[in-house]
Amino acid sequence: KAGVTQTPRYLIKTRGQQVTLSCSPISGHRSVSWYQQTPGQGLQFLFEYFSETQRNKGNFPGRFSGRQFSNSRSEMNVSTLELGDSALYLCASSPLTGGTEAFFGQGTRLTVV
Amino acid sequence: SQELEQSPQSLIVQEGKNLTINCTSSKTLYGLYWYKQKYGEGLIFLMMLQKGGEEKSHEKITAKLDEKKQQSSLHITASQPSHAGIYLCGADGGNQAGTALIFGKGTTLSVSS
Numbered sequence: 001k002a003g004v005t006q007t008p009r010y011l012i013k014t015r016g017q018q019v020t021l022s023c024s025p026i027s028g029h030r031s032v033s034w035y036q037q038t039p040g041q042g043l044q045f046l047f048e049y050f051s052e053t054q055r056n057k058g059n060f061p062g063r064f065s066g067r068q069f070s071n072s073r074s075e076m077n078v079s080t081l082e083l084g085d086s087a088l089y090l091c092a093s094s095p096l097t098g099g100t101e102a103f104f105g106q107g108t109r110l111t112v113v
Numbered sequence: 114s115q116e117l118e119q120s121p122q123s124l125i126v127q128e129g130k131n132l133t134i135n136c137t138s139s140k141t142l143y144g145l146y147w148y149k150q151k152y153g154e155g156l157i158f159l160m161m162l163q164k165g166g167e168e169k170s171h172e173k174i175t176a177k178l179d180e181k182k183q184q185s186s187l188h189i190t191a192s193q194p195s196h197a198g199i200y201l202c203g204a205d206g207g208n209q210a211g212t213a214l215i216f217g218k219g220t221t222l223s224v225s226s
Contacts, residue, residue, distance in 0.1 A: 033213070043201065043216040056213040090155060098205065102146065102214060104156040
């Protein structure tokens with residue numbers, strides 16, 4: 001069974017630009033969650049999508065958004081990039097929402113210059 | 114809001130030695146996850162504990178969730194260089210809206226041969 005796939009693995013963007021990251025969950029999994037990992041703040045929850053609906057949202061500005069498609073693949077978008085958005089972005093795939101194992105992808109390393 | 118504190122922050126052990134990592138929550142744990150991460154990479158799912166008193170093992174790693182469900186420990190027996198990495202505990206705070214894990218800051222394990 002293929003694992004969680006995130007693309008691209010690495011990305012360099014300029015301040016003010018926008019970026020879209022993609023996550024393909026494990027086949028059959030309907031929940032996709034996104035996390036931001038930085039050395040200072042650690043791992044922080046961004047949002048969760050289940051059956052194309054946002055179920056939960058962390059404490060991030062509206063520049064961070066996401067969506068989920070009917071095949072459960074998910075994208076997250078960050079607009080008007082700031083230097084502080086440089087981080088490892090991880091997505092996690094779960095069969096259901098809440099209380100089930102969550103499997104993470106390899107992450108997308110975003111660098112904003 | 115719920116917080117997870119991991120101890121120790123880092124440790125260095127000699128190959129073959131046993132070690133324990135602790136994760137203490139400020140609130141009752143409804144689901145406790147243990148992950149391992151190599152620097153800059155994705156999280157590898159180790160195990161999930163849900164019931165007070167529950168104990169699970171995988172190869173030489175054993176995790177327990179205490180009866181009061183506010184602390185978990187991860188024990189590695191006869192450590193090997195392959196065990197080196199960052200160990201993270203994550204908690205599902207019982208948010209009925211879905212999956213939104215919060216994480217501890219991690220414990221960095223080095224194994225010297």
